[in-house]
Every structure is written in C-alpha cells, then in structure tokens.
Amino acid sequence: MRLRAVNVALVGFGNVGQALVRLFLRKEAELAQRYGVKITVSGIATGRHGMAVNPDGLDLQRALQLAAKNQTLDSLSERYCQDVDDFLQFCQAQVLFESIPVNYQNGQPALDILRKALYIGMHAITANKGPVVHGYFELSQIAREKGRQFLFESTVMDGTPIFSLFRQCLPAANLLSISGILNSTTNFILNRMEEGIGFSEAVEMAQEIGIAETDPSGDIDGWDAAIKLAALATVLMGIPLKPQEVEREGIRGLDRGKIEAAIEQGKRWKLVCRATRNGSKIRAKVAPEMVSTDSPMYNVNGTSSIVQFETDTLGILTIIEQDPSPDTTAYGLFADFIHAINA
Structure with a gap:
C-alpha cells in the first residue's frame, strides 16, 4: 500500500x-x-x-x-x-x-x-x-x-472523548446542564487534607508529583475549573461563556476543621463545577461543595475527574476519567x- x-x-x-x-x-x-x-x-x-x-x-x-x-x-x-x-x-x-x-x-x-x-x-x-x-x-x-x-x-x-461524543454520537441531543469535578489537582489536595495533611503541605505534594504549577493559584482559586466549564458550555451548549463570567470560589477557605466536619457527617468536600442553560444564557459556578455518598462525585479520588451531562434525550450521562497523565x-x-x- x-x-x-x-x-x-x-x-x-x-x-x-x-x-x-x-x-x-x-x-x-x-x-x-x-x-x-x-x-x-x-x-x-x-x-x-x-x-x-x-x-x-x-x-x-x-x-x-x-x-x-x-x-x-x-x-x-x-x-x-x-x-x-x-x-x-x-x-x-x-x-x-x-x-x-x-x-x-x-x-x-x-x-x-x-x-x-x-x-x-x-x-x-x-x-x-x-x-x-x-x-x-x-x-x-x-x-x-x-x-x-x-x-x-x-x-x-x-x-477523554467528550466533544467527539457529542459531535458524532448524540445527534439532536440538547444539553441542559453540566456538573462535575474538572480540576484533578484540587481533588488530590482535598483527599490529602482528609488524611490529616495541612493545606500548604498538600499543595507541595501536588507540586512534587507534577500536577500543580510553581504558582498553583490557577488550580486552587478555581480558574482551571472555570475555564474547563466555560469550554464545555461554549462548545456543547453553543453559547459563549468566558471564565470571568463563571461565579468562582476556590478551596483556600477549606481548613482542617471544615474537612473533619464533613467527614463526621459522612460527606466530603469537592470543588464542583455547575452550568445550567437558561434560555439563551448560561448560569455557571465553580465552588466547594459537600457531597454525600449518594453522589457519583463522592468516590472520585486523587487525580481523577468526573462530568455529568443532563440532556433532553438520554437523561444524565456520566463520564469518569481515572488518574490521567x-x-x-x-x-x-x-x-x-x-x-x-x-x-
């Protein structure tokens, strides 16, 4: 040939x-x-x-x-x-x-x-x-x-084949909402804090294994999650969304006391992304949330990620990525x- x-x-x-x-x-x-x-x-x-x-x-x-x-x-x-x-x-x-x-x-x-x-x-x-x-x-x-x-x-x-999934496999499926954990660095940091490690030390551990930059603010202040959410919304909902338009709160405010309080309630802190279509506009937010055991996000650990798409045809479609590289x-x-x- x-x-x-x-x-x-x-x-x-x-x-x-x-x-x-x-x-x-x-x-x-x-x-x-x-x-x-x-x-x-x-x-x-x-x-x-x-x-x-x-x-x-x-x-x-x-x-x-x-x-x-x-x-x-x-x-x-x-x-x-x-x-x-x-x-x-x-x-x-x-x-x-x-x-x-x-x-x-x-x-x-x-x-x-x-x-x-x-x-x-x-x-x-x-x-x-x-x-x-x-x-x-x-x-x-x-x-x-x-x-x-x-x-x-x-x-x-x-x-992970997200954009190609919608492009090739979901014809005429209208996306209504997006939710998930899109920043693996903060997920790793929060997991380490659950083990009793302090915030600063957990950030250093993330830097040592190469998943956090020397300046980790893009991750821990929610910018990385916000721009990923904006990319998904812009492409899959067809409505322009800039990261500056995403309501954003990072994980700096989560101390050991809050982490332990969540564990006592049978919950875990996660940096959660949410975007919902409202007519021709999108309401989007990145913020720490306590999730319970009935949430698919609860068992997403380490550097793994999860995204859930609510459509008008398939209901809720969930995609999990484990330990990317x-x-x-x-x-x-x-x-x-x-x-x-x-x-």
Missing part, C-alpha cells in the same frame, strides 16, 4: 508535546497499516529551547534527548526562524499541534497561532483551553472556510489527528 505522507508541526514541547512524539513513534507501524499514513514531524517550536524546522523531517529521538537534557533544539533545524510566524511558514506542515501554557484571560498567544495556522491551510489541533473559550466560534468559522478542521479533544479531561492528553491530540486527516 502506498503511504500518504503527512507533515505535522508542534508548537509546545513540554510533557504533552513530548508524549505526543513518543506516541507517533510507537504507533508508526499501526498508522501505516490501518490508515495508510506516514507522519513526518517537520517542525517543533518551544518556549525556552528554540525552534527546529526541516520539511524532510526532524530526528525525533534526538529531539526527545535534547529536551530531556534541557538543551536547545536549534541544532536540528535546517533554517533559522525568527518567530512563530516564520516557523509556521517554513515548516510546510499540513497539521499543527498546539500545547503551550493556557492564558485564562484571553487565550493568547495560542489563539493567534491557531488562527494563523488555519489561514495558511493547516488543520489546527490544540490541548489548550484558552483558544477554545476565547475563539471557538471564530476559529471554527475559519476552519470551515478553509476546508480544514479545528479540533480540541484534549482541552477537558485530558483526551500527559500520555492520555497526547492520545486526545493523536485521535483528533486521525479524525482530521480522514474528514
């Missing part, structure tokens, strides 16, 4: 980007046999380790080695790129994967990068919630005009790639 060559480029080469490259290498034979596709990574752009471009294909093992040593990728490049615009022009890719850090406020610079990629004629695939929340309708329109795909399965619950996020990007090239 003659293979179809597909050049792809990555903007962002952190844990997720590297996991995606390892997945490309692991699935190379399967892609050829099942889909008749050969992937060539023609460009990798990073925030701290330079950019590498070669339309004939980069040495991926070498790229992973350099990243592991915290060294620049410039030595792999066929030509110098002054900025991301140069990179997008020179890499000659048909598909762009974007996985840079999220900007809760306006989705930049990822939003501009994805917009440019679509205008050039690339499929645009992102793991970044910011562009979905702040540019979903615009980017989707550009993609339609250009005959390309704008896909984002990895933005919520790390590649960069590998599961990378798979969401990979699955979007398969959908894009076969659309």
Whole structure:
C-alpha cells in the first residue's frame, strides 16, 4: 500500500508535546497499516529551547534527548526562524499541534497561532483551553472556510472523548446542564487534607508529583475549573461563556476543621463545577461543595475527574476519567489527528 505522507508541526514541547512524539513513534507501524499514513514531524517550536524546522523531517529521538537534557533544539533545524510566524511558514506542515501554557484571560498567544495556522491551510489541533473559550466560534468559522478542521479533544479531561461524543454520537441531543469535578489537582489536595495533611503541605505534594504549577493559584482559586466549564458550555451548549463570567470560589477557605466536619457527617468536600442553560444564557459556578455518598462525585479520588451531562434525550450521562497523565492528553491530540486527516 502506498503511504500518504503527512507533515505535522508542534508548537509546545513540554510533557504533552513530548508524549505526543513518543506516541507517533510507537504507533508508526499501526498508522501505516490501518490508515495508510506516514507522519513526518517537520517542525517543533518551544518556549525556552528554540525552534527546529526541516520539511524532510526532524530526528525525533534526538529531539526527545535534547529536551530531556534541557538543551536547545536549534541544532536540528535546517533554517533559522525568527518567530512563530516564520516557523509556521517554513515548516510546510499540513497539521499543527498546539500545547503551550493556557492564558485564562484571553487565550493568547495560542489563539493567534491557531488562527494563523488555519489561514495558511493547516488543520489546527490544540490541548489548550484558552483558544477554545476565547475563539471557538471564530476559529471554527475559519476552519470551515478553509476546508480544514479545528479540533480540541484534549482541552477537558485530558483526551477523554467528550466533544467527539457529542459531535458524532448524540445527534439532536440538547444539553441542559453540566456538573462535575474538572480540576484533578484540587481533588488530590482535598483527599490529602482528609488524611490529616495541612493545606500548604498538600499543595507541595501536588507540586512534587507534577500536577500543580510553581504558582498553583490557577488550580486552587478555581480558574482551571472555570475555564474547563466555560469550554464545555461554549462548545456543547453553543453559547459563549468566558471564565470571568463563571461565579468562582476556590478551596483556600477549606481548613482542617471544615474537612473533619464533613467527614463526621459522612460527606466530603469537592470543588464542583455547575452550568445550567437558561434560555439563551448560561448560569455557571465553580465552588466547594459537600457531597454525600449518594453522589457519583463522592468516590472520585486523587487525580481523577468526573462530568455529568443532563440532556433532553438520554437523561444524565456520566463520564469518569481515572488518574490521567500527559500520555492520555497526547492520545486526545493523536485521535483528533486521525479524525482530521480522514474528514
């Protein structure tokens, strides 16, 4: 079988980007046999380790080695790129994967990068919630005009097939409400506090295992949960919702006394997301709630997540993700790639 060559480029080469490259290498034979596709990574752009471009294909093992040593990728490049615009022009890719850090406020610079990629004629695939929340309708329109795909399965619950489920498997199902635990970091912290560990120490534990940033405020103040809820509502309800419009309270106010009081009542504290459609508007909230044993959220532990969708056709649909990793996020990007090239 003659293979179809597909050049792809990555903007962002952190844990997720590297996991995606390892997945490309692991699935190379399967892609050829099942889909008749050969992937060539023609460009990798990073925030701290330079950019590498070669339309004939980069040495991926070498790229992973350099990243592991915290060294620049410039030595792999066929030509110098002054900025991301140069990179997008020179890499000659048909598909762009974007996985840079999220900007809760306006989705930049990822939003501009994805917009440019679509205008050039690339499929645009992102793991970044910011562009979905702040540019979903615009980017989707550009993609339609250009005959390309704008896909984002990895933005919520790390590649769990939520958006594709609604897109492909739930025709004419109207979403009425969303609820769940969408931030695994705070769930982990609250679990540790139930074990008697103090808030600050629990945050440090989350940082040590790599699920909380050096500045953990995006998680513990509810911003991450709010932007995930906004992404779900914007796409699945079709009504724009910004994270700034979500009523938001984090977990800083939960001390050991409150944790113990909940346990004594047979309940647990969870950072719960809720969004309800009200005509052409959405009422959305992220806040700590005490949940009882009859709630599906009660037994969601550690870094796991849960989301419940109330529809007018199937009633309540519940999806649980257990202990995700960069590998599961990378798979969401990979699955979007398969959908894009076969659309």
